[in-house]
Amino acid sequence: MKVGVIVFPGSNCDQDAYHAFRDNLKQPVELIWHQETDLKGVDLVVLPGGFSYGDYLRTGAIARFAPIMRSVEKFARSGKLVLGICNGFQVLCEAGLLPGALVRNAGLKFVCRYVNLRVENAETALTAHCRVGQVLRIPIAHGDGCYVCDEESYEQLSRNRQVLFRYGEADGRITLDSNPNGSMDNIAGIANERFNVFGMMPHPERATEKLLGSADGRLLLSSLIESVINGARTGA
Amino acid sequence: MAETTLHRELGLNDSEYARIQSIMGREPTLTELGMFSVMWSEHCGYKYSRPILSLFRRYREAQEKGALENAGITPLDNQFGIVMKMESHNHPSAVEPYQGAATGVGGILRDIFTMGARPIANLNSLRFGPLDDAHNRYLFERVVAGIGDYGNCVGVPTVAGEIYFHRCYSGNPLVNAMAVGLVPLSHIASAKAEGIGNLVLYVGSSTGKDGIQGASFASVEIGPDSESKRPNVQMGDPFMEKLLIEATLEALATGAITGIQDMGAAGLTCSTCETAAKACTGMVIDIQKVPRREANMTPFEVMLSESQERMLCIVQKGEEDKVSRVFTKWGLQAAIIGKVTGDGFIRVMDGDQEAACIPARALTDQCPTYHLDAAQPAYLSELTSLDPLNYSEPDSYEDVLLRLLNQPSIADKSWVTQQYDSMVQTQSAYLPGADAAVLRIHGTKRGIALKVDGNARYCFLDPYVGAQVAVAEAARNVVCVGARPAAVTDCLNFANPEKTETFWQFQRAVEGIAAACDVLETPVISGNVSFYNETQEFGPIYPTPTIGMLGILDDIHNRCDARFCQEGNPILLLRSDSDPTGGLGGSEYLAVVHEIEAGRPPAIDLAAEKRLHQLLLTLIQQKLLVSAHDCSDGGLAVCLAEKAMLGRIGASILLRSIDFDNLPPSAIFFGETQSRIVVSVRSESYIKMLEQIADQYQVKAQWIGTVGGGRLRLSLDGKEIVNLPLETMERRWRTAIPNWMDGAETQSVLKAV
Secondary structure: OOEEEEEOOOEOOHHHHHHHHHHHOOOOEEEEEOOOOOOOOOOEEEEOOEOHHHHOOOOOOOHHHOHHHHHHHHHHHOOOEEEEEOHHHHHHHHOOOOOOEEEOOOOOOOEEEEEEEEEOOOOOOOOOOOOOOOEEEEEEEEOOOEEEOOHHHHHHHHHOOOEEEEEEOOOOOOOOOOOOOOOHHHEEEEEOOOOOEEEEOOOHHHOOEHHHOEOOHHHHHHHHHHHHHHOOOOOO | OOOOOHHHHOOOOHHHHHHHHHHHOOOOOHHHHHHHHHHOOHHHHOOOOHHHHOOOHHHHHHHHHOOOOOOEEEEOOOOEEEEEEEEEOHHHHHHOHHHHHHHHHHHHHHHHHOOOOEEEEEEEEEEEOOOOOHHHHHHHHHHHHHHHHHHHHHOOOEEEEEEEEOHHHOOOOEEEEEEEEEEEHHHOOOOOOOOOOOEEEEEEOOEOOOOOOHHHHOOOOEOOOHHHHHHHOOOOOHHHHHHHHHHHHHHHHOOOEEEEEEOOOOHHHHHHHHHHHHHOOEEEEEHHHOOEOOOOOOHHHHHHOOOOOEEEEEEOOOOHHHHHHHHHHOOOOEEEEEEEEOOOEEEEEEOOEEEEEEEHHHHOOOOOOOOOOOOOOOHHHHHHOOOHHHOOOOOOHHHHHHHHHOOOOOOOOHHHHOOOOOOOOOOEEEOEOEOOEEEEOOOOOOEEEEEEEOOHHHHHHOHHHHHHHHHHHHHHHHHHOOOEEEEEEEEEEOOOOOOHHHHHHHHHHHHHHHHHHHHHOOOEEEEEEEOOOEEOOOEEOOOEEEEEEEEEEOOOOOOOEOOOOOOOOEEEEEEOOOOOOOOOOOOHHHHHHOOOOOOOOOOOOHHHHHHHHHHHHHHHHOOOOOEEEEOOOOHHHHHHHHHHHHHOOOEEEEEOHHHHOOOOHHHHHHOOOOOEEEEEOOOOHHHHHHHHHHHHOOOEEEEEEEEOOOEEEEEEOOEEEEEEEHHHHHHHHHHHHHHHHHHOOOOOOOOOO
16 A cells, blocks of 8 residues: 655645655655656555646646646546545646536635535545544635536536535534535535545645644545555445 | 936935945946945845844844844754744835735745745734725735735745734835744755855746835835835745745755855845855856846846845855756756855956946945934823823723724634635644644644734833833743743834934834843844834834744643633633733723723733743643633733633633722723733632642732633622623624625725826
């Protein structure tokens, strides 16, 4: 089992993901430079948060053309596990590995705070350690986190239970007020059709130790690790 | 050759010009004159403030040894040091708030990683005019956006800050940015151009015409033509800065860089002459080799440009490829523009033509120093003779408390802090809203606490006491989270120092800071002075020294939260206070309820304050406290309300006026008496113990009530004067700023030039 964290110029949560996997989940983890093409035999690829290439054109729009992304696409198409967090989610959408797009927050401002995430599907590699309806307390920090997609994709996401997390209240109710960015149907995280590529705006790597306020993110990262170890790469 | 009046246009007076002629032994060229004008500005040369700043011991010692660096260092343990500095970006933010604030963050971060330190935290201290004015709202909104967008993108968390609103800042907001870094003590980089023949490497963004003479602009008052200075404001590129941080730290690790300095104020001029002067060397550079953003730039423009995200590295000869490779890997340009010489001169070539040739030390050490006259302001005797206890008591104390909670200066600042990424780098144990931010240091069990503080109204009424209170309160804040106060950085914001009354304020404030830092054993390790903060329309700002405080937690697990936690917990007031007027002078209460800013500011006994700190640290280390929060703006009542709202649990407080010198209720509940901390403990059995320990420190530990319920109830001598549901208080406290900002028209309202 080895985790690979991709480093784009402007990534700034790469070290956080590295630290979470190495020190808190005690897994071998390696940083992989964007200009490389070799994924070095990793079993799980993480695209971290940040502002790849300054997000100057459109979030994630330039990063998807980085040399390493061709290997990541191949890796994903072979059914292996990929997790995109925040900017990583944006890159995966730009790369076409996940449906939809992330646009400017409805409030037009960057938002950094803890949110409550309701788990919508617990039969995936990312959520196997959770229960449906469980509420996770995990922080967000983004300016472009409003998830949107066309009607057809939305229909498919719903039908296949590809929506993994929704923003909600502490008691799990899904309300307008609990949505920090105006995302469609309070969507906070999704999976692709094969359930091996995951994208989420909240930062599970920031919630892996009590010292920092929450360890709920460990449930997600440990689910992924166990999935790799068990070789169980599909769910739903 | 320079015209006779040109030097005045560049901000140099006639005697300074004569001094330049005498140093040079000839007429300076235009480029030379420009270089002198920026280096001899107050902003770079500290020509007015230097004699006073020598009151700070570390500064004096560093100056005497020629060892002033970009920022100051405090050891964390025997392996790591904490680097920190605060700097103003007031003038640029007044005319272009977004870029002004953003580049303030960028500039202060460069001061940190120039020392070889990885930036781990941003803080800021902000002052604006009242939010009922659309232009002030515009400045507030854009400054916050500028700070957020820059800090968020570079991946350095913004962990704490302070924000005040007062009419004296209308048109002249204060934007003080502070940055903190972590450096292995064995790898501190220096801003010295050592080694004759070593190469001068220019790194980062290209040089453009932006920010030319920004340092000189910062050294005059803001006037009606300041809008035309917008081209003097630099443009920030946080993505470039992020690359520069990573590449610089990686390049320093090669060991091939002997000296490094960022290009901030006065750009290439400052970085070349300061590094050479410090090493007693010289430097020759060719501006043709400087990467440029536009064609046809004159030597004057290249030398004075303040384009952002640029660094100057001195590289060991023969190792240049090794260093360049690192920068290239990060997609940055690195150009050799010259070399270190032994003649002590900064020679600027434009191809074959010599554009400037100045002794490096003439630009730095020979900057004239002025001993300005100081005179106590005329307003003081009248204002301070007023007795704040002479005013009528309010009809409703509940109404007063709700009004105070609704003041933007006191109200919840989430509208601001949520726009900042406060958690990146996964070290933030206490987020914005706590008494002080607490960061763990990865790989150790230590933590640091950080806070900025200042109270301009106190300083207006007595700059000496006001400045001491600022230091004491910042220290008290880090103590409240369990950290030992360790060091101070300051940002000294004042009006025009050439006016005797302003200079008196400056001098008294510095004396106050120096005295407080001596007693509290928190040396001033770095800082910045910003003068000329005044406008024709609104006059001078109040004297506003802001204090950035570093505290150290030897074990981050021994920390303490501000909020009430549990039903039934006894509440105690720890006090080593002494204030006959009950701290009403210069209080928020007096300003809001009676619309008066007068009286003497709260008195402070620094030795007693220090004992209070030692007591609190002992209690926290022995894990005897559930919560701790100090009394500051709005007094005891606001302190209790905050503890209740943060913990979402109420409290019942029972006081006797006899314990408070029989002061009136307004003074007991809203007076801002210093050296007070409200704590809660687990059970009744702790009360006696606390009293005994407090006694050893000559601090009074006084039981004042109990945590519980959903309301805040305050009684005095058996009579309940406040009984408010938490929701009612919280609504006023949480919506004060959003109501102004999201409800109002905040779009650009730039006044016509």
